[in-house]
Amino acid sequence: MNSDLLFVGLIVGVGTWAMRYLPTRIDVSSIKPGSPVSRFLDATGPAAIAALCVASFLPLIEADVKALAMLAAGLAGTYLGFRLGRDISIASIGGALGYGLAFWLL
Amino acid sequence: MSTLSSPDSFRSGARASLGVTLGYFPVGIAFGIAAARAGFSPLEAGFLSAVIYAGASQFLVIALMGTGAPLIVTALSIMATNLRHVLYAPAILEKARERAATRHAWGWAGWLSDGAFGAAIIALNRSRAHFSERFMFGVGVGPYFSWLAGTVAGAVFSGAVSGYPVLDAALGFLMPALFLAMLLALVSRRTLGVVAVTILAAVPLTLFVSTTVGIVGGMVAGALSSLVDWKGGNR
Numbered sequence: 001m002n003s004d005l006l007f008v009g010l011i012v013g014v015g016t017w018a019m020r021y022l023p024t025r026i027d028v029s030s031i032k033p034g035s036p037v038s039r040f041l042d043a044t045g046p047a048a049i050a051a052l053c054v055a056s057f058l059p060l061i062e063a064d065v066k067a068l069a070m071l072a073a074g075l076a077g078t079y080l081g082f083r084l085g086r087d088i089s090i091a092s093i094g095g096a097l098g099y100g101l102a103f104w105l106l
Numbered sequence: 107m108s109t110l111s112s113p114d115s116f117r118s119g120a121r122a123s124l125g126v127t128l129g130y131f132p133v134g135i136a137f138g139i140a141a142a143r144a145g146f147s148p149l150e151a152g153f154l155s156a157v158i159y160a161g162a163s164q165f166l167v168i169a170l171m172g173t174g175a176p177l178i179v180t181a182l183s184i185m186a187t188n189l190r191h192v193l194y195a196p197a198i199l200e201k202a203r204e205r206a207a208t209r210h211a212w213g214w215a216g217w218l219s220d221g222a223f224g225a226a227i228i229a230l231n232r233s234r235a236h237f238s239e240r241f242m243f244g245v246g247v248g249p250y251f252s253w254l255a256g257t258v259a260g261a262v263f264s265g266a267v268s269g270y271p272v273l274d275a276a277l278g279f280l281m282p283a284l285f286l287a288m289l290l291a292l293v294s295r296r297t298l299g300v301v302a303v304t305i306l307a308a309v310p311l312t313l314f315v316s317t318t319v320g321i322v323g324g325m326v327a328g329a330l331s332s333l334v335d336w337k338g339g340n341r
Contacts, residue, residue: 001150004177008167011181013157017216019191024211028199039332041200044193045227046297047328049288050304051190051321052220056282058312070275078283079290088228088287089125095283096132100276 066106074099113236114205119244122229122236126221127248129284132277134256135267137164141257142264144168155257159219159250161281162317163187187318190325194223201230202237210239217246219253224288231292304328 031037060071077098082091111117120127134155141151146168154164166184195215199206218226226245229236260267267273293301308324315323 001147001153002171005146005150005153005167005171007177008171008181008184009154009157011178012163012167012184013159015181015185016158016160016163016188016191019185019188020195020218021212021215023192024195024199024208024215026196026199028196028206029204031200033203036333038200040329041193041197043297043300043329043332044197044325045201045224045231046289046292046300047304047325048190048193048197048220048321049224049227049285049292050301050328051308051324053282053285053289054305054308054324055312055317055321056285058309060279060282074279074283075286078286082287082290087125088225088284088291089128091287091290092125092129092280092283095286096276096280099279099283100272103275104272 069106070099070102073102077101113233114238114241116240116244118236119226119229119241119246120248121244122241123222123225123245123248125287126219126225126284127252129280130219130221130249130252131256131259133161133281134253135260136256136277137161138257138260138262139264139267140165140260141168142261144171146261148258148261151261152254152258155254159217159253160188160191161219161253189318190322191218191223193325193329194218198223198226198230198237198242201227202234205234205237207237207239210243214239214242214246217243217250219246219249221284221288222246222249224285224292225249228288228291299334300328300332303331 028041031041057071060067062068074095075098078091078095081094082088085091137155138148138151141154142148154167158164158167163184166187170180170184195211195218198218199208222245226242229245289301304324304327307327308320311323312320
């Protein structure tokens with residue numbers, strides 16, 4: 001294996017693990033429910049997912065009818081999958097099917 | 107829905123992240139293909155997925171390796187893309203409240219990818235009775251091994267998949283669809299303001315600064331907005 005890759009992989013891997021693990025050492029039991037820190041952490045979940053949504057959808061928006069139609073089909077497939085199945089896996093597969101179908105048809 | 111296993115069991119955790127497990131496999135394939143095209147062997151691609159386990163960072167590794175930049179600078183700049191992960195475990199422990207436990211967090215917290223975090227938060231939003239360390243291991247195990255298996259499969263069979271552009275397009279939409287589905291599961295009247303502020307902040311930051319700044323900046327702005335009393339009831 002390439003030694004440069006081994007070095008970078010290990011540094012990034014250990015760093016990422018530390019970023020995920022070390023914050024668990026914070027004692028959250030001292031945070032009062034309803035306090036600003038509690039509300040901030042509570043809002044982190046929806047905020048993180050919304051930000052990741054923006055990052056993953058922005059590159060798909062192009063000034064091109066075909067690209068926009070595929071995006072619309074993917075969004076519709078995701079929404080329909082979620083409404084019908086109430087499940088994120090069914091919704092994701094519905095979105096991919098819609099997007100792939102539009103790609104094939106257009 | 108009735109179930110034979112308790113809500114905080116390992117199995118319950120694995121079930122909570124099943125969508126992520128299914129979604130990570132094709133995205134792992136996409137990474138494996140990209141790694142193979144960049145000249146990495148299946149072993150090297152699998153190594154990156156096994157030790158880093160963070161999609162965006164791994165794509166950056168294959169893009170930046172060999173550019174001539176000092177290795178430590180490359181490594182640190184790639185790590186910066188994962189800064190958002192710092193808030194994941196505290197957010198989960200805050201949701202778990204009195205059930206919070208961290209004895210084995212060195213294990214389950216390492217598996218807190220974006221998808222696993224989203225799955226855990228959705229489950230804990232329904233009930234904090236889900237939280238236990240074995241539940242968190244259950245949440246993490248499927249997506250991790252699915253990502254790893256997808257990576258190796260993609261690197262080994264890279265030539266075969268690239269012959270099907272429809273499949274390629276559909277696989278490419280799985281990750282955005284997964285995040286959108288998670289957002290649909292998390293949006294409620296209570297969280298609508300946070301989501302709106304996050305999007306309003308993340309879009310310009312992503313467009314005019316960078317994706318990393320867009321994600322972290324949008325996330326922090328959205329979470330901070332939860333501190334604002336929008337109805338002015340306390341004034």
